[in-house]
Amino acid sequence: MTVMTYRDALNHALREELTRDESVFLMGEEVAEYNGAYKVSRGLLDEFGPKRIVDTPITELGFAGVGVGAAMAGLRPIIEFMTWNFALLALDQVVNAAAKMLYMSNGQYKMPMVFRGPNGAALQLSAQHSQAWESWLAHIPGLKVVAPGTPADAKGLLKAAIRDDNPVVVLEGEMLYNTKGEVDENPDIVIPLGKAELKREGQHCSIITSGKMVLVALQAADQLAKQGVNVDVVDLRTIRPMDVEAIATSVAKTNRAVVVEEGWEICGIGAQVVDFIQRECFDDLDAPVVRVHQADVPMPYAKNLEKLAKPDAAKTVAAVKRVMYLED
Amino acid sequence: MAKKNTSSPAAANARDTAVAYLHSMLMQRRFEEKSAEAYAIGKIGGFCHLYIGQEAVSTGTMAALRPDDYVITAYRDHGLALARGMTANEIMAELFGRATGCSGGKGGSMHLFERKLNFLGGHGIVGGHIPIATGVAFAISYRGGDQVCVCFFGEAAVNIGAFHEALNMASLWNLPVVFIIENNRYGMGTAISRSTAQQDVVKRAASYAMIGTSVDGQDVFAVRKEMDEAIERARKEQRPTLVEVRTTRFMGHSMSDAASGTYRSKEELDQSMQRDPIVLLKTKMLSDGMITEDDYKKMDDEAKAAAQAAWDFADASPEPSPEELFTHVLSDESTVGAANNAELAGAGR
Ligand SMILES: Cc1ncc(C[n+]2csc(CCOP(=O)(O)OP(=O)(O)O)c2C)c(N)n1
Numbered sequence A: 001m002t003v004m005t006y007r008d009a010l011n012h013a014l015r016e017e018l019t020r021d022e023s024v025f026l027m028g029e030e031v032a033e034y035n036g037a038y039k040v041s042r043g044l045l046d047e048f049g050p051k052r053i054v055d056t057p058i059t060e061l062g063f064a065g066v067g068v069g070a071a072m073a074g075l076r077p078i079i080e081f082m083t084w085n086f087a088l089l090a091l092d093q094v095v096n097a098a099a100k101m102l103y104m105s106n107g108q109y110k111m112p113m114v115f116r117g118p119n120g121a122a123l124q125l126s127a128q129h130s131q132a133w134e135s136w137l138a139h140i141p142g143l144k145v146v147a148p149g150t151p152a153d154a155k156g157l158l159k160a161a162i163r164d165d166n167p168v169v170v171l172e173g174e175m176l177y178n179t180k181g182e183v184d185e186n187p188d189i190v191i192p193l194g195k196a197e198l199k200r201e202g203q204h205c206s207i208i209t210s211g212k213m214v215l216v217a218l219q220a221a222d223q224l225a226k227q228g229v230n231v232d233v234v235d236l237r238t239i240r241p242m243d244v245e246a247i248a249t250s251v252a253k254t255n256r257a258v259v260v261e262e263g264w265e266i267c268g269i270g271a272q273v274v275d276f277i278q279r280e281c282f283d284d285l286d287a288p289v290v291r292v293h294q295a296d297v298p299m300p301y302a303k304n305l306e307k308l309a310k311p312d313a314a315k316t317v318a319a320v321k322r323v324m325y326l327e328d
Numbered sequence B: 001m002a003k004k005n006t007s008s009p010a011a012a013n014a015r016d017t018a019v020a021y022l023h024s025m026l027m028q029r030r031f032e033e034k035s036a037e038a039y040a041i042g043k044i045g046g047f048c049h050l051y052i053g054q055e056a057v058s059t060g061t062m063a064a065l066r067p068d069d070y071v072i073t074a075y076r077d078h079g080l081a082l083a084r085g086m087t088a089n090e091i092m093a094e095l096f097g098r099a100t101g102c103s104g105g106k107g108g109s110m111h112l113f114e115r116k117l118n119f120l121g122g123h124g125i126v127g128g129h130i131p132i133a134t135g136v137a138f139a140i141s142y143r144g145g146d147q148v149c150v151c152f153f154g155e156a157a158v159n160i161g162a163f164h165e166a167l168n169m170a171s172l173w174n175l176p177v178v179f180i181i182e183n184n185r186y187g188m189g190t191a192i193s194r195s196t197a198q199q200d201v202v203k204r205a206a207s208y209a210m211i212g213t214s215v216d217g218q219d220v221f222a223v224r225k226e227m228d229e230a231i232e233r234a235r236k237e238q239r240p241t242l243v244e245v246r247t248t249r250f251m252g253h254s255m256s257d258a259a260s261g262t263y264r265s266k267e268e269l270d271q272s273m274q275r276d277p278i279v280l281l282k283t284k285m286l287s288d289g290m291i292t293e294d295d296y297k298k299m300d301d302e303a304k305a306a307a308q309a310a311w312d313f314a315d316a317s318p319e320p321s322p323e324e325l326f327t328h329v330l331s332d333e334s335t336v337g338a339a340n341n342a343e344l345a346g347a348g349r
């Protein structure tokens, strides 16, 4: 085990998989000579050369489509979006091409490819640069969607995504890149897609979350522990396919649940989790499930407004108290 | 076949080539006439875009390709699939939505796929497959292969952003791909004059420092010659080409609109139909003594019989079994993915 940043964990995953398999290549804006807009691909051009680390024009739709075509012809592309906000321009390729090819061709054309990049808000980047897209992407049959919250998960899940024969969306976080954690340096360690992890154990309430919100949930858990409330933090890690057994197991133990997500409320991931809980865990529940999410507004620029809009530990603590019928 | 004019091996060769073209074009024409019939009585559903009138483009291009080259196109794909070598049976069965169809009944008219022939589909989003073609060529070049990818689309697709993005990268990276504009002068009901500022569409090539050429799409020999050059340029020099093929669709945009009378006048269509690619080829072959009227009739009857046999095959084929609904969503449906997909689709319990 080594302590490294989330950024370096992703970098190691890329390096190991590029080394392991000649058919893997990385393509996107500024991934090569600039070393990546967020330096995730630092050093890879030097090590693997311009054939495998490919700078593109500002052409999100186009290079996402190049990835789809390369996958149809047998390569394993990793398509980096500078951020997922820009990937909106490429959604035709992600949704209409990558996610459908296997089905439309009745199993003839697999799509062993990864679409990755930072998702959600950083700091004061305002409306067009601060959006969390997981519910849009997880809506689509034919895609897998992962949202690692820690360096170890970032490495293990990205490796699994690269090795998977399906199109996998990897949602990283600009605010996560500098976070540190223990990571296994063994290149054979992968984290299977579709498996949640209990990041913290408690008996009073389940916090179900993923991605950047894992850290928020853990902060909330610390604060709650000081007040004698101990929570399970269920990190979904993969949003689609979702590890619903892990949710059910935790809720059966705690009888209460709070779902924390980075994106907006309407039709969000939390709505899907709540649907599952009411259907499968109805008799376990001692209180209605409460959701924590971004305010239903475009992200504002002003620091105070941005803070109000974002889900955070304080809002999560309040939500847990609400489902436990505790006074604030 | 007529025995005239086969004295030299070259002449025999030329005759064989012409006969193969005629056969390919007749198979497409009669197949699609049959599909129109099947559509009219509800055997085929959804959208169905016929290729009738454009057969010299598919036949002339496919003849210039190697078996290991790649082909990708839009939704007007029946003729291209047949010309590439897919069977009438597997295509008709697909149109009928049957398990024996080339895409198991899951794709339909717009999504014909055949991996054995590197036929990469049948795509329904205008222009969406053009960057995919660039990607296929990227993969060829990545592996150091000498295959070529040919990509067909309509003239209306040159106005979509994907066209621009794909051609820029193909030229920038020296990729072995041929972009083929099938210019039938209409995108659904919109004439090119109402949609496209630069109607000389091949001039777009200049923006990408790419060679652009135009060819008469009703003349199968002209198409073949132009494609030979473009494909050679891709294969030997890794340079893409934009080829405009001037053609006419003799039918409506799809089965839901009339061939003429609204956006296109009857006079205009009648005039274009004077240049039916099959009639042009037949006339030439007759006058060159390559075939007789009897030979032609025999070939035509064969094509009609093949189309009827395809109908019979499709009609007798089973529908996909209900379990097929959930197959091929993901490549590993035995994993947790499948259960949850069913769960998330609301089909769980
Ligand atoms: C992005 C997109 N917009 C609109 C449509 C609906 N549509 C289908 S075909 C078509 C016309 C395309 O014309 P052209 O590219 O010239 O091809 P042709 O049909 O003539 O072969 C339109 C507008 C679509 N399928 N995709």
Ligand SMILES: [Mg+2]
Pocket: B154, B155, B156, B182, B183, B184, B185, B186, B187, B188
């Ligand atoms: Mg057209």
